[in-house]
Amino acid sequence: MTATPPRLIRSVRLLDAAEARIRSEFTAPPPPDTAMDTPTAIALANEFKPFAMVVTHTAPLRKPDIAKLPDSVKLVATVSVGLDHLDVPALLERGIAVSNTPDVLTDCNADLAMMLVLAASRRAAEYFTLVKTTGWTKPLGMADMLGHRVSGKRLGIVGMGRIGQALARRARGFDMDILYHNRRRLDAAEEAGATYYATLEDMLPHCDIVSLHMPGNASAPPIINAQTLALLPRGSVLVNAARGSLVDEDALIDALQSGQLSGAGLDVYRHEPNPNPRLVALPNLFTTPHMGSATVETRTAMCMLALDNVAALAAGRPMPSPVTA
Template identity: 40%
Template sequence: MKPYSVLVACQLPEAVERDLASALDVDFMPDARQRPVAELVARLDGRDALLLLAMTPADAALIEALPASVKAIATYSVGLDHIDLAAARKRGIAVLHTPDVLTDAVAETALLLLLGAARRATESIDLVRSGAWQGWTPTQLIGVELSGKTLGILGMGRIGRGIAERARAFGMTICYHNRSALPPDLAKGAVHHADAVEFLGAIDALAIACPLTEATRGFLDAERIAAMKPGAIVVNIARGPVIDDDALIAALQSGHVRAAGLDVFTNEPKLDPRYLNLGNAFLLPHIGSSTVESRRAMGRTLIDGFAALAAGRNPDNRVV
């Protein structure tokens, strides 16, 4: 069976590129984002698929311009909001992504964010690195414990459930807000709240793990933040635009939100600069899936998807 011919329009970890090259007919274009779209389209002529990153939009104009040879678009991400799925469907182009393999890495990052926010990690690191630390005192940088607190999870999919599993080990009670309740074997005792305001008022910390959709865009706005308990913590490992930055920054400044742990931002990497002046904002540069294990698994998931398409089968990681 002839391997899929793929234009890899991004730079990937060396091990992943080796995996792709050993299984596929690949053409690497690591600087694709800096090149004209016409050049990208020309390089795709005669190839079966385009592999890109979440930061590279595959809008209707690009999809309509793709050569007739292109049968698939693959994204090295779980998120799909950068791809016009309707345009791909119209052209009959399959869309592949990398679900499931990121659960552990992203869930672990959520707990890192939660702990960093709760225990004032930004201020602590700054104190040590600045050389200003004068030694232990009983009043220094007092945070809060996770044990005995209620964690609310917005989006109880695989990653949300992975966060819940880890948070239980810290002695936290779990509740969640989804469009519908999970079956008991998946909920594992987590309490479902159908009403968003009721949900937010019942929790001590919020972990955002939902997809970015029109329903979730701007979900955490001023009104909903006001419904949260004073001193609550906010963590986001989903997508930046789920949070209204103006509202969260105001709440961090006032102390209504005790602290936030953020791995994703609107307009990243150009995040709102006001976050940088907030000691109670624990910030990471979108490293949720940045582990050796998950990076290799993401590549292998796409390789398996391409192999299935080449064999005339429907890949498990196909969304269109």
């Protein structure tokens, strides 16, 4: 640490352990009562002249916003892995370093993805509705409301990075066959017996369940659309705990209604926090509100890693998790 505690602002109140660390090691204004939007964060930056801004997706920074930041800002540390809300090239061009929080949320995101696989396959949303809302008033027959087991099924993972590999490890505990599509083939140790497909289109016909784990790009066409959904065996399951922009939701609705998909599990949506009401009304959709990293342990580790990056840069040390491009 420098002799003078680094000055920082944060766009959201961090977890208690991180707030205690800020009081001990940094100079900062009080945490906000509610998450700041971009204009509020920029206004505070110009008033407080911080060395670092600790932000989340609630305060996206695009090129015009970055131009309004004071020269004091040397780092934007996002408490996330995803960088969709930051114009990284514009920040770097301005001479502002960028950091994110990879690795620490891998396990929790993979846990949630596995939960979505199980819940969508076993019709958890319908079971929950029956017992808690509709009213379970008579015994179910032998053939009523049957789901599909995941044990022994073929799981196709799209994007075999840290989280995709962590999901594969969990799925092997259910004796699932792992298929994957990735920008590059993994080495044998990382692959761990999984079957590689160079194209998504080649993999999909062999999948009982598909789980998405790749970055999103709102300006790119969705990779899951009517054409790719049609390649799946009828009655398959789709899971998306990555980015909502990866899926054409109109095509997903059609597939869930027609039975092309027996179910889906989503943690992310094209429009957040107000997902398509036609989509979320479907009985065979299991939904969570973008909560992949939402555990005390993981969110605390994310906050601490963001502060580690601030402390390192202020002290002239290499940051533990810089974003370079």
